[in-house]
Amino acid sequence: MMTSQNRLPQLRKDAITGRWVVFSPARAKRPSDFKSKAPATASDHRGRCPFCSGNEHMCAPQIFRVPPDPSSDWKIRVIENLYPALDRNLKDADFDGGGGGGGGDADVLRGFGFHDVVIETPDHSVHLSDLSPREVGDVILAYKKRVEQLLTFDSIKYVQVFKNHGASAGASLSHSHSQIIALPIVPSNVSARIECLREHFNQTGKCCLCEVPSNELLIDESAHFVSFVPFVASSPFEIWIVPRDHSPHFHELDDNKAADLGGLLKLMLRKISIQLNDPPFNFMIQTSPVHTSVSELGSTHWYLQIVPQLTIVAGFEVATGCHINPVFPEEAAKVLREVHVQ
Amino acid sequence: MMTSQNRLPQLRKDAITGRWVVFSPARAKRPSDFKSKAPATASDHRGRCPFCSGNEHMCAPQIFRVPPDPSSDWKIRVIENLYPALDRNLKDADFDGGGGGGGGDADVLRGFGFHDVVIETPDHSVHLSDLSPREVGDVILAYKKRVEQLLTFDSIKYVQVFKNHGASAGASLSHSHSQIIALPIVPSNVSARIECLREHFNQTGKCCLCEVPSNELLIDESAHFVSFVPFVASSPFEIWIVPRDHSPHFHELDDNKAADLGGLLKLMLRKISIQLNDPPFNFMIQTSPVHTSVSELGSTHWYLQIVPQLTIVAGFEVATGCHINPVFPEEAAKVLREVHVQ
Ligand SMILES: Nc1ncnc2c1ncn2[C@@H]1O[C@H](COP(=O)(O)OP(=O)(O)O[C@H]2O[C@H](CO)[C@@H](O)[C@H](O)[C@H]2O)[C@@H](O)[C@H]1O
Ligand SMILES: Nc1ncnc2c1ncn2[C@@H]1O[C@H](COP(=O)(O)OP(=O)(O)O[C@H]2O[C@H](CO)[C@@H](O)[C@H](O)[C@H]2O)[C@@H](O)[C@H]1O
Numbered sequence: 062m063m064t065s066q067n068r069l070p071q072l073r074k075d076a077i078t079g080r081w082v083v084f085s086p087a088r089a090k091r092p093s094d095f096k097s098k099a100p101a102t103a104s105d106h107r108g109r110c111p112f113c114s115g116n117e118h119m120c121a122p123q124i125f126r127v128p129p130d131p132s133s134d135w136k137i138r139v140i141e142n143l144y145p146a147l148d149r150n151l152k153d154a155d156f157d158g159g160g161g162g163g164g165g166d167a168d169v170l171r172g173f174g175f176h177d178v179v180i181e182t183p184d185h186s187v188h189l190s191d192l193s194p195r196e197v198g199d200v201i202l203a204y205k206k207r208v209e210q211l212l213t214f215d216s217i218k219y220v221q222v223f224k225n226h227g228a229s230a231g232a233s234l235s236h237s238h239s240q241i242i243a244l245p246i247v248p249s250n251v252s253a254r255i256e257c258l259r260e261h262f263n264q265t266g267k268c269c270l271c272e273v274p275s276n277e278l279l280i281d282e283s284a285h286f287v288s289f290v291p292f293v294a295s296s297p298f299e300i301w302i303v304p305r306d307h308s309p310h311f312h313e314l315d316d317n318k319a320a321d322l323g324g325l326l327k328l329m330l331r332k333i334s335i336q337l338n339d340p341p342f343n344f345m346i347q348t349s350p351v352h353t354s355v356s357e358l359g360s361t362h363w364y365l366q367i368v369p370q371l372t373i374v375a376g377f378e379v380a381t382g383c384h385i386n387p388v389f390p391e392e393a394a395k396v397l398r399e400v401h402v403q
Numbered sequence: 404m405m406t407s408q409n410r411l412p413q414l415r416k417d418a419i420t421g422r423w424v425v426f427s428p429a430r431a432k433r434p435s436d437f438k439s440k441a442p443a444t445a446s447d448h449r450g451r452c453p454f455c456s457g458n459e460h461m462c463a464p465q466i467f468r469v470p471p472d473p474s475s476d477w478k479i480r481v482i483e484n485l486y487p488a489l490d491r492n493l494k495d496a497d498f499d500g501g502g503g504g505g506g507g508d509a510d511v512l513r514g515f516g517f518h519d520v521v522i523e524t525p526d527h528s529v530h531l532s533d534l535s536p537r538e539v540g541d542v543i544l545a546y547k548k549r550v551e552q553l554l555t556f557d558s559i560k561y562v563q564v565f566k567n568h569g570a571s572a573g574a575s576l577s578h579s580h581s582q583i584i585a586l587p588i589v590p591s592n593v594s595a596r597i598e599c600l601r602e603h604f605n606q607t608g609k610c611c612l613c614e615v616p617s618n619e620l621l622i623d624e625s626a627h628f629v630s631f632v633p634f635v636a637s638s639p640f641e642i643w644i645v646p647r648d649h650s651p652h653f654h655e656l657d658d659n660k661a662a663d664l665g666g667l668l669k670l671m672l673r674k675i676s677i678q679l680n681d682p683p684f685n686f687m688i689q690t691s692p693v694h695t696s697v698s699e700l701g702s703t704h705w706y707l708q709i710v711p712q713l714t715i716v717a718g719f720e721v722a723t724g725c726h727i728n729p730v731f732p733e734e735a736a737k738v739l740r741e742v743h744v745q
Pocket of ligand 1 (some may be wrong): 102119120141142145232233715717727
């Protein structure tokens with residue numbers, strides 16, 4: 062394989078998102094005359110951090126805790142977000158008045174929905190990747206339990222689980238946590254993905270995500286999951302973890318598979334932390350809408366997407382939806398395969 | 404109108420992009436325990452900045468300059484990008500080998516295309532908004548001239564003009580400049596926009612962007628353009644400048660309209676600079692693909708989109724494509740209408 066810096070640029074269109082990515086190793090070399098920002102470090106908030114053990118009174122109401130028995134210390138808490146994007150107390154996601162011109166009519170809904178926080182550990186200094194595989198699995202099971210609760214609300218059409226780590230990946234609090242937003246609509250990225258997957262299925266008779274990635278892209282595997290760099294990664298060192306068995310919805314995962322996923326997720330987070338020096342990152346659970354038609358169940362397949370935030374989305378990406386990635390996926394996968402984790 | 408902080412959240416679906424935005428004033432109040440980053444200031448690069456007058460030898464080749472007469476000083480230079488995302492010397496945008504698994508098959512093209520830089524002024528300390536309306540108009544005419552040259556290449560399917568200002572909006576060099584990328588594909592955001600506009604036209608018989616925005620959203624107007632906050636702004640204080648007359652392609656603009664646009668663009672940039680304290684921003688010219696079918700010419704209409712970068716795109720937005728905007732467009736427009744510019 063040619064070394065990355067000498068490779069010619071290439072455009073790849075993702076079969077799953079429908080988006081093009083420009084792979085362009087030469088871009089990695091450009092200079093900058095902005096003084097580099099000091100990496101945003103968390104100030105020491107012990108005692109003032111609402112997510113720390115002992116500060117539960119500073120938080121919005123708890124939904125559940127793990128373990129449930131209140132006589133023991135908690136290990137995970139699922140709570141309401143104190144500054145929710147959507148309002149769980151609104152009656153419903155009804156139509157909310159007329160459109161507005163200025164770019165045409167628009168559908169308008171009352172902002173009904175749920176916005177929760179999952180506190181992954183009582184300890185301020187512990188990261189998700191410091192937990193044991195089983196403990197990471199328990200966090201995943203907490204997601205699952207909350208997702209299942211949210212699905213019981215008639216107006217909820219899609220549930221997004223995600224994690225922000227590091228200030229430039231959007232985290233406003235440094236204590237390890239993730240978030241769950243339940244929406245009264247199906248977001249456009251999700252409908253586009255479902256549509257692309259269905260088209261792939263119609264053309265090939267196969268689920269796109271059941272296909273085994275090439276060895277060049279593979280990073281690792283466990284009993285029930287595969288981790289790899291997607292062929293059309295939109296960011297350098299992006300990683301997908303995909304269940305081997307066909308499964309449209311994340312919440313179908315059982316305890317056994319959750320523990321297995323916990324191990325592989327921990328390993329991937331350790332790898333990017335070692336290789337990229339604790340980079341800011343997001344991870345997202347890409348699942349299917351609550352109401353997925355029987356005909357679509359064969360073509361959609363959930364996965365967990367990890368995106369280290371190493372490049373800045375600027376004018377070109379905002380306008381086109383097309384990302385410029387200076388690292389070819391095959392190179393990123395090779396590097397990640399070779400990172401040694403004790 | 405209720406003051407923003409007390410308004411209930413609302414979801415609006417944009418008729419032009421097809422994307423939902425969550426308007427959520429309560430989000431503006433959340434705390435952060437990350438030490439705030441010092442705003443990235445440009446170091447003093449006079450003498451070392453490749454875009455400064457006198458340093459032309461540090462740049463990639465010039466394409467043209469304004470004024471063309473080499474015996475006078477230049478005011479604008481259009482040059483090749485030294486670290487181009489795409490390669491103008493590749494023969495063509497042909498198919499470049501097979502797909503790759505790991506997320507399914509993908510279209511793969513050789514990375515043919517053009518990536519140019521427009522140096523807006525020879526002076527390191529001058530911003531675009533410091534230029535006179537006519538000079539801003541000349542920058543716009545330089546975009547137009549270069550776009551027209553790029554359209555003559557058979558494989559070019561879309562040309563994106565954009566500007567990054569400020570480090571956190573992605574700018575790597577502080578000397579005032581914009582960029583032009585000519586692509587051998589139509590990006591997914593553009594095809595989605597064209598499709599949404601066509602649907603609107605089919606339903607209403609009208610071009611969505613010819614409709615006059617409501618007074619609540621209007622910021623200002625000139626002889627040939629209107630500026631307003633879109634009803635479904637994805638970011639706080641986002642501004643669109645739209646030609647009054649129906650016009651699918653940016654490069655149809657004449658000298659007279661370019662000077663008029665120069666004045667309105669300058670005014671909008673001054674307003675956000677005063678109101679938001681010189682924020683990082685991107686602007687993008689949203690035009691139509693090179694080959695737009697006759698049936699689509701009636702429904703597509705170009706515009707210039709200005710996006711101050713005040714919020715961070717994090718896990719939720721990356722996953723869903725759905726933005727959370729803490730400022731209602733009607734509030735942002737009111738504020739921007741009232742900003743006093745000397
Ligand atoms: N005492 C308390 N009790 C309960 N909850 C509390 C609390 N104090 C704070 N919170 C909540 O805790 C959450 C922490 O979340 P993150 O740090 O992952 O990112 P945040 O949601 O702030 O924004 C990032 O993620 C969102 C979604 O992707 C982006 O819109 C945004 O721009 C980006 O910065 C916040 O949502 C906050 O509202
Ligand atoms: N001597 C020279 N001669 C000619 N050209 C020179 C040069 N020295 C530098 N350049 C070019 O000048 C350009 C300056 O552009 P910007 O500062 O607007 O953002 P940049 O393209 O770096 O990346 C931002 O915008 C892109 C596109 O949106 C994002 O992919 C990216 O993450 C974000 O940081 C760079 O593209 C650079 O390659």
